[in-house]
Amino acid sequence: MxxxxxxxxxxxxxxxxxxxxxxxxxxxxxxxxARIVAASVAVSDMELRHPRATLRYGGFDFSSISRRELLLILQEQAAEAGATLHFGHPAxxxxxxEADVVVYADGASSSHRDARPERFGTTVRHGASPYMWLGTHAPFDAATFSFVETENGHFAAHAYPYADGMATVVIECDPGTWKASGMDRTGDFSRNSGGSDEESLGHLGELFAEHLGGHKLIGNRSRWSTFRTVHNERWSDGNAxxxxxxxxxxxxxxxxxxxMAMEDAIALAAA
Ligand SMILES: Cc1cc2nc3c(=O)[nH]c(=O)nc-3n(C[C@H](O)[C@H](O)[C@H](O)COP(=O)(O)OP(=O)(O)OC[C@H]3O[C@@H](n4cnc5c(N)ncnc54)[C@H](O)[C@@H]3O)c2cc1C
Structure with missing residues (x-):
């Protein structure tokens, strides 16, 4: 690997x-x-915070886990199963x-897939709405969907707990609201290529202050992005x-x- x-x-x-x-x-x-369950937080409620009412529904059984924690568990399990893992090794x-089978799990912008898109029948469609993936110490106890109305339009946030004192927050808006709020002019990364868009983080933290209960938004190379819908007519080509x-x-x-990525691996192993 x-x-x-x-x-x-x-x-x-x-x-x-x-x-x-x-x-x-x-x-x-x-x-x-068992290892993933032990490192996860169980969540069963969803809360919809609309400006005019808050609705809460129960009975959605799911668990959430830190991505870093999940990666470490999968790496240890892979090593245990006999895989040799090479890190800091771009391929x-x-x-x-030169192998019997080569598995390309290199993400939505896969360079290996894009080196021969016609062989896989690749199409990639970019969504219109900008979003940013953030974290917070704010105590969310349900999968929470909240909206904030501004003079420039609406922002929506999806938030859920994933570890003790930590929650994920994904904030999105439509392109008109994004531009009118000046978010298209934030994020000069010329001096900090691996950093987060701190200006937007501060602004979004103020917009969602009521929902964050005094806590800040935290970045992890967090920047505005648009979602890519990747489709391939064929998922294999020769030994790839x-x-x-x-x-x-x-x-x-x-x-x-x-x-889906984990279920792909299960199906591939079975095949
Ligand atoms: C905001 C957001 C929230 C999400 N929330 C959820 C969720 O709650 N639940 C869920 O199931 N999914 C969620 N997803 C989707 C999930 O993150 C992805 O589907 C998942 O990470 C895909 O895993 P992957 O291993 O295929 O690709 P990635 O996670 O992108 O991993 C690809 C890996 O390949 C490495 N790599 C790339 N190129 C090379 C190269 N040339 N050489 C060596 N290494 C290389 C990269 O460094 C990376 O580690 C979310 C996605 C987003 C954007």
Missing amino acids: YEQNAPDEAFGFGVVFSARTMSELWKNDQETH APGSID VLLGDAAHTAHFTVGSGTK
Whole structure:
């Protein structure tokens, strides 16, 4: 396994898994399932905070976990199963083709897939609405969907707890609201190429102050982005197989991309 980053380097904050996803994993790998469950936070309520009313619904069984924690568990389980893991090792397209099977799990902007898009039948569509992936110490106890109305338009936030005292927050808005609020002019990374868009973080923290209860928004290379919908007509070409976001993405509002990546691996192993 060749990974360009360090072992504990994860983008974003937490991810959620539905009870059904977890039962698929349990059927295929009980040890990894047990470790993920032990490191997860169980959430069962959803809360919709509309400016005119707050609605709360129960009975949605899901668990959430820190992405960094999940990566470390998967790495240890892979090593335990006999895999050799190389970190800080970028693999350029064409550099690792000498194997019986080569699995490309290099994300939505997969360079290995994009080196031969016609072979996979790749299309990538960029969504219009800008979003930013953030964290906070604010105590959310449910998957919470809140809206803030400003003179420039509406902002929406999806938030849920994923560890003791930590929650993920994804904030999005439509392109008109984004531009009118000056968010298209923030984020000069010329002196800090790996940093977060601190100006937007501060502004969004003020907009959502009521929902954050005095807590700040935290960045992890957090910048405005638009969601990429990746589609491939074929998921393999010769001895190369695409897996996870390299093959297909699922919008973050349905919280299923990581689940699909793990289920791809289960299906590939079975095949
Ligand atoms: C805001 C947001 C919230 C989300 N929330 C959820 C959620 O709650 N639940 C859920 O299931 N999913 C969620 N997702 C989706 C999830 O993050 C992705 O589907 C998942 O990370 C895909 O995993 P992957 O391994 O395919 O790709 P990635 O996680 O992108 O990993 C690709 C890896 O490949 C490495 N790499 C890339 N190129 C090279 C190279 N040339 N050489 C070596 N290494 C390379 C990268 O460093 C990276 O570590 C969310 C996504 C977003 C944007």
